[in-house]
Amino acid sequence: MRGRLFVTFLWLTGLSVLITGLLVSFLMRAAYMDSLGERMGKEGQLLAKSLDWESTAPGKPNFRRQTRLxxxxxxxxxxxxxxxGDVLSDSDQRSKKGKNNKNNSAVKRILQKKERSTYERVVTDNQLAVYVPVDYNGERKGVLRITxxxxxxxxxxxxxxxxMIIGxxxxxxxxxxxxxxxASRFTRPIEEITQVAVDVARNKYHRRIPVxxxxEIGRLATAINRMGAGLRYQLETIRKxxxxxTGVIETMESGLLMVDAEGKVTVANQAILSLFDLGSTSLINKSLTDLPVFHELQGLVHHCKESQESVRDELHLYFPTERILAASLTPIWGGETTGMGVVIVLHDITPIRYLEKLRTEFVANVSHELKTPVTSLRGFAETLLDGGVDDPKMRREFLEIIHFESLRLERLIGDLLDLSKIESRKVRLNxxxxxxDDLLRPTIKTMEEEIRKLDLQLHMKGERGFNVRVDPDRxxxxxxxxxANAMAYTPAGGSITLTTGVExxxxxxxxxxxGIGIPSExxxxxxxxFYRVDKARSRDSGGTGLGLAIVKHLVEAHRGTIDVESQVGEKTGFTLRFPR
Incomplete structure (x- = not known):
C-alpha cells in the first residue's frame, strides 16, 4: 500500500509540477510581452510627440536622422x-521607401481611431510590432511603427x-x-492496524497499536486495541x-458420555473408561456400534433419540467386575447441521444396592433374632399359665429358660444400641x-470364671509394661x-492366647x-x-451376631486396623494394630 500511495503521490506531484510549469511559463511570456508592448507603446507615443512635422518635411535628411536616432x-x-500608409522614413536602409501599408489592419485601425493616447500591438512568431498614431495640431499625420x-x-x-525547470x-x-x-506516515498506522488484525485472526491478542x-486513524486504532483487549478477555474467560x-468433567465420579446424531462419541470422561475398564483408550470420534462394551447402552440411546425425551434405566455389568449403573440419557438438539445428539450420565449405584441388600438382611436378621427369644418367652409363659406352674421342677426349668432368653434379648438390644451409636459417630472416646497391664488384667479377670466353666485355657504373652492411649471402657x-467370640467357637480343652507387642x-x-476356624469364603x-459362621453354635452360646461388627467400628474409632487369619479346624487369630 505504501508503494502505491507513494507512486500516486509522485504522479500527482509530477502532474502538478508540469501543469504549474506550463502555466507559469505561459503567464511569464504573456506578462513579459504585455510589459514590453506597453513600454514600447509609451515609448512610441513619446517619439510621436517629439516629431516636428514643420521642420521635417518629407524627404528631408533630419527626418531620416530622427528615425535612425x-x-x-x-x-x-x-x-x-x-x-x-506610405513609408516616409525607415531606420533600416534596406527597406523599400514608399512602400504602402494602408491595407495593414493595424495601420488601418490606427488611422481610423480618433483617440490620441492609443496604440496597436501586433505579435508574430518572430516580431513584436507597436503602431502609434502621429498627431500634429489635432490632425492625424501618420503612424509610427516600432518593431x-x-x-x-x-x-x-x-x-x-x-x-524554472531546474527549480x-x-x-x-x-x-x-x-x-x-x-506515505510512510499515513501507511504506518494502517500497516500496524493490519498486522494487529492479522494477529487477532491468528488468536494473538497481546499486540497493541500506538495511538x-x-x-480518524487514531480512533480506528483505539477501536482495534479495545476490540483486541475485549477478545483477549473473552477468550481467557472462555478458556478458564x-x-x-474439563476439570469438573474429568474429576466427577459419574461417567459422562456424549454422542452425536451419527452415534459417534464427542465427549468421554475418565470415569467412563474406569467403569468399563477401557484403560487409556480414546473414545472420541468412535461409534458406539464399534464398542461392544456399550451394547446395552446402544438400545437406550436409540430409544432416547426416537422418543426425544429423557430416559432413565439401570445397566447390570458383569465385566470386569459386577456393577449396577444408573443411566440417565437426555437428548440435545444441535441444529439442522448436527442433528439430534444424546448426553449420557452413568452413576455407579453398586454400593447403594449393596447397602439396600444389607439393610434388608439386617431387618430380616433383627426380626429373626428378636422373634426367637420372644417366641421362647411366650411359649414357656403360656405353658406355665396352662398349669406348668404347679410342677416345681418344670416351673424352675422354664423360669431359668425365660431368664436366659430375656438376658440374651437384653444383650441383643444393648448391642444394637451400641452399634447404632458407634456407626452414627455419637460415641465420644475418652x-x-x-x-x-492395667488395661488387660481387669478385663481378663472378669472372664476367668466363664473360661474355666468351658474347660478352656487363657494365656497372656508378649511385651508388658508399655503405655498406650485408648479409651479404657471401649x-x-x-x-x-x-x-467371647473365641470362647464360642473353641471346643472344650482348647486355649485362648492374648499376645501384645510394641513397635x-x-x-x-x-x-x-x-477353635474350629473360619472358612476362607x-x-x-x-x-x-448378624453374620455367623456356625449359627447354631453362636446362638447356643448366647451370641447376638453383632460382636465383631462392634469391634471393627471401635478399632477404627481408635484409628486402628484389624486383620484376621484362620485355618479351618486349627486356629483363628485377630490382630489389632494401633498408633502409639
Missing part, C-alpha cells in the same frame, strides 16, 4: 508612415525556463521525498470456563494414657467381644484361639452384622 536609442526597428525582434526575448525566456525538478525531488515521508493522534468444565469392650510407631494386640463377611 530613435532606432539606435530603443534598439528597435522604427518606421514612420503617413496617413496614407522588436523576439529572438532575444525568446532567449531570455528560455534562460528563465531553464532556471521545478528540485521541487519535484523535494516533493517526492516529502511524499515518501507522508499518537486522535484523528473450559478448563473448569482417650487416656494407661499401662497395657477397649475393654473390644477385648471382651473378641475373647516404633505402633503397638498391637492379638487374640488367637484353637466367610472371612470377608465376618464383620457384617
Amino acid at each position: 530613435y532606432s539606435q536609442t530603443l534598439d528597435a526597428h522604427v518606421t514612420l508612415m503617413d496617413k496614407n 522588436v525582434e523576439l529572438d532575444s526575448i525568446n532567449h531570455s525566456l528560455r534562460q528563465v525556463w531553464v532556471s 521545478l525538478i528540485f521541487a519535484y525531488a523535494v516533493a517526492a521525498l516529502v511524499s515518501s515521508r507522508l 499518537k493522534k486522535q484523528d 470456563s473450559e478448563r473448569r468444565l 482417650v487416656v494414657k494407661v499401662s497395657i 477397649f475393654s469392650q473390644i477385648v471382651i467381644n473378641l475373647v 516404633e510407631s505402633s503397638w498391637w494386640l492379638q487374640v488367637e484361639d484353637t 466367610d472371612l470377608p463377611r465376618i464383620f457384617e452384622r
Whole structure:
C-alpha cells in the first residue's frame, strides 16, 4: 500500500509540477510581452510627440536622422508612415521607401481611431510590432511603427525556463521525498492496524497499536486495541470456563458420555473408561456400534433419540467386575447441521444396592433374632399359665429358660444400641494414657470364671509394661467381644492366647484361639452384622451376631486396623494394630 500511495503521490506531484510549469511559463511570456508592448507603446507615443512635422518635411535628411536616432536609442526597428500608409522614413536602409501599408489592419485601425493616447500591438512568431498614431495640431499625420525582434526575448525566456525547470525538478525531488515521508506516515498506522488484525485472526491478542493522534486513524486504532483487549478477555474467560468444565468433567465420579446424531462419541470422561475398564483408550470420534462394551447402552440411546425425551434405566455389568449403573440419557438438539445428539450420565449405584441388600438382611436378621427369644418367652409363659406352674421342677426349668432368653434379648438390644451409636459417630472416646497391664488384667479377670466353666485355657504373652492411649471402657469392650467370640467357637480343652507387642510407631494386640476356624469364603463377611459362621453354635452360646461388627467400628474409632487369619479346624487369630 505504501508503494502505491507513494507512486500516486509522485504522479500527482509530477502532474502538478508540469501543469504549474506550463502555466507559469505561459503567464511569464504573456506578462513579459504585455510589459514590453506597453513600454514600447509609451515609448512610441513619446517619439510621436517629439516629431516636428514643420521642420521635417518629407524627404528631408533630419527626418531620416530622427528615425535612425530613435532606432539606435530603443534598439528597435522604427518606421514612420503617413496617413496614407506610405513609408516616409525607415531606420533600416534596406527597406523599400514608399512602400504602402494602408491595407495593414493595424495601420488601418490606427488611422481610423480618433483617440490620441492609443496604440496597436501586433505579435508574430518572430516580431513584436507597436503602431502609434502621429498627431500634429489635432490632425492625424501618420503612424509610427516600432518593431522588436523576439529572438532575444525568446532567449531570455528560455534562460528563465531553464532556471524554472531546474527549480521545478528540485521541487519535484523535494516533493517526492516529502511524499515518501507522508506515505510512510499515513501507511504506518494502517500497516500496524493490519498486522494487529492479522494477529487477532491468528488468536494473538497481546499486540497493541500506538495511538499518537486522535484523528480518524487514531480512533480506528483505539477501536482495534479495545476490540483486541475485549477478545483477549473473552477468550481467557472462555478458556478458564473450559478448563473448569474439563476439570469438573474429568474429576466427577459419574461417567459422562456424549454422542452425536451419527452415534459417534464427542465427549468421554475418565470415569467412563474406569467403569468399563477401557484403560487409556480414546473414545472420541468412535461409534458406539464399534464398542461392544456399550451394547446395552446402544438400545437406550436409540430409544432416547426416537422418543426425544429423557430416559432413565439401570445397566447390570458383569465385566470386569459386577456393577449396577444408573443411566440417565437426555437428548440435545444441535441444529439442522448436527442433528439430534444424546448426553449420557452413568452413576455407579453398586454400593447403594449393596447397602439396600444389607439393610434388608439386617431387618430380616433383627426380626429373626428378636422373634426367637420372644417366641421362647411366650411359649414357656403360656405353658406355665396352662398349669406348668404347679410342677416345681418344670416351673424352675422354664423360669431359668425365660431368664436366659430375656438376658440374651437384653444383650441383643444393648448391642444394637451400641452399634447404632458407634456407626452414627455419637460415641465420644475418652482417650487416656494407661499401662497395657492395667488395661488387660481387669478385663481378663472378669472372664476367668466363664473360661474355666468351658474347660478352656487363657494365656497372656508378649511385651508388658508399655503405655498406650485408648479409651479404657471401649477397649475393654473390644477385648471382651473378641475373647467371647473365641470362647464360642473353641471346643472344650482348647486355649485362648492374648499376645501384645510394641513397635516404633505402633503397638498391637492379638487374640488367637484353637477353635474350629473360619472358612476362607466367610472371612470377608465376618464383620457384617448378624453374620455367623456356625449359627447354631453362636446362638447356643448366647451370641447376638453383632460382636465383631462392634469391634471393627471401635478399632477404627481408635484409628486402628484389624486383620484376621484362620485355618479351618486349627486356629483363628485377630490382630489389632494401633498408633502409639
